[in-house]
Amino acid sequence: MSILKRIIIINLFFFSSALSDPVEKKSFDNYQHGIAMHGDLKYPKNFKKFEYANENAFKGGKINRFSIGTFDNLNPYILKGVPAYQAAYLFETLMKSSFDEPFSQYGLLAEGVKVPADRSWVAFKIRKEARFSDGTKVTPMDVKFSFETIMSKGHPTYKTYWGQVDKVDVISKNEVKFFFKGDPNPELPLIIGYQLPIFSKNDWEGKDFSKTTLTPPLGSGPYLISDVKAGRSLTLKKNNNYWGKDLNVNIGRYNFETIHYDYYRDETVALEAFKSGAYDFKQENSSKNWATAYKFPAVKEGKVKVEEIKYYRPSGMQGFAYNTRKTIFKNRNVRKALTYAFDFEWSNRNLFYNAYTRTKSFFDNSELSSQNLPSDDELKILEKYRGKIPDEVFTSVYTPPNTAEENGLRKNLRIARRLLKQEGWIIKDDVLTNEKTGEIFEFEILLRSPLFERIVLPMKRNLKKLGINVSIRTVQDDSQYIRRLEDFDYDMIVINYGSIISPGNEQKSYWGSATADQKASPNYMGVKNPVIDEIVDKLVSAKSRKELVTYTKVLDRILLFNFYLIPQFHIGHYRVAYWNKISRPNVSPKYDLGFDFWWFDPDKARNLGKVSPTNIEKKKNNSPYYLLLFFLLFILWRMRRKTS
Secondary structure (H helix, E strand, O other): OOHHHHHHHOOOOOOOOEOOOHHHHHOOOOOEOEEEOOOOOOOOOOOOOOOOOOOOOOOOOEEEEEEEOOOOEOOOOOOOOOEOHHHHHHOOOOEEEOOOOOOEEEEOOEEEEEOOOOOOEEEEEEOOOOEOOOOOEOOHHHHHHHHHHHHHHOOOHHHHHOOOEEEEEEEEOOEEEEEEOOOOOOOHHHHHHHHOOOOOHHHHOOOOOOOOOOOOOOOOOOEEEEEEEOOOEEEEEEOOOOOOOOOHHHOOOOOOOEEEEEEEOOHHHHHHHHHOOOOOEEEOOOHHHHHHOOOOHHHHOOOEEEEEEEOOOOOOEEEEEEOOOOHHHOOHHHHHHHHOOOOHHHHHHHOOOOOOEEOOOOOOOOOOOOOOOOOHHHHHHHHOOEOOEOOHHHHOOOOOOOOOOOOHHHHHHHHHHHHHHHOOEEEEOOEEEEOOOOOEOEEEEEEOOHHHHHHHHHHHHHHHHOOOEEEEEEOOOHHHHHHHHHOOOOOEEEEEEOOOOOOOOHHHHHHOHHHOOOOOOOOOOOOOOHHHHHHHHHHHOOOOHHHHHHHHHHHHHHHHHOOOEEEOEEOOEEEEEEEOOEEOOOOOOOOOOOHHHOEEOHHHHHHHOOOOHHHHHHHHHHHHHHHHHHHHHHHHHHHHHHHO
């Protein structure tokens, strides 16, 4: 699993000394039940449940799931080891996000939240009933310990992510306040609220947080780890004494009694295991598999459900990512030239069953996309950077090269040759060579799964026509692959930058100059651009949704026209297959699959075990023949006994 996924799946926390100033104390009255990034909350105080939650969902049963790779660590918040991300079920955060709002949160461990108009600080009021799984109370001191521990001993990315937190004060036995520094950052109160895991200070006494462990850490979450087989499987059991089961944010949630994960090294093997019923749910990422592999008997008999569930979040950006730390990829025109070698139309037609749409934005499928000419508000921002950003940003909409017209690929490769020649790369002995240095243009594409080889091989062939030698290295060993990513030990990778409807602090991690040389950061492309740094700062500090959208579009344009990667493709829905013993709510959340709200269905499970009518009929029809065969065999046996 990539470090990007660590950032999206992982949580954190912070806090510090105590205040007793009566004036300060007074400001902590009137806590709110939730907080929105911009605008108003959808759900009022004392709401009963989220609209997409089924309060009557069955509680109990077991679901078998799968994961690709391996693991040797149950602490997913540190750099060392290969973590089991399912361990995040153990830990809770102060707030919980809703999945049908762009970016809003409601109380979980905290019963209330308060911020000033400028959001220069945030205060949380911890619920008196909040408990760790051993029955001990969750306190502000646990919050303080959690934040300070992760900042000092956790994954290095957190130091950038939480860099604007100045200090944390314990206000009272159940109140904590975070103070911020630097330019206003309206998102900070929210990401503190929902991305920070709370650990037990007492549980970690005498233990080294920075070391890998296979001993389940103590958390306050709905599940406990009941069985661990390192690198092979992980089993979570419902905590019957879970303190928060009746909270409005948890109604209809965490329905399975047992969640079991088996680990597979290979996607192909994992798919066959699903077909055999080894696990119950699969989200399919391969268009080929989706088009061809889900026609097995269990699907036809209705034992396996196959569905496409639409979503309304940005699709994100998947692409061939350049490591611009490498000399050959430092030149923008060189990077632009190579984009002409990716023939999406051919791949979509011949490899993907026309399932995909070409990605044209880091925020495709949303209002954040820059797929129109710059607005007046955008131009006002861009004008300040004229001469420091590509000229195309002002007058053009980014459009990836395509091969829809006749001889499209040949024309694209001619454009690529011209661009490369302008930058001093010429063909010499059928190999692209730098005319000044004599350097041969060659690089390696690092892959994690053999499934991607079929996507990369046509690209390799097209680059060969330009005289570029490309090698492909597939590293299926999870720990080795992660190490190479963390050390930036690659020339090109296939990466997927997930997007949210309300981008913010994570953008600093993705392409901020401060993270370009930070080990294990998600700035995989090594982006170091002062203009991008400034735009991201403005985006993070946006005071309205309109301002956020404007700065996001500006960022999108600058990223696209700097050609840091070659965009690939996306779909606008989830592709899921599951054995028909689980059910999901009638209403799907807009911005998430919401799998934590699905449940085991005992009636479906009983029906699943029955033989299909077709097979029953076959057995009925064949029964006389089986009796006749048995009678003949009996006669033959008697005749043999008489002759012996």
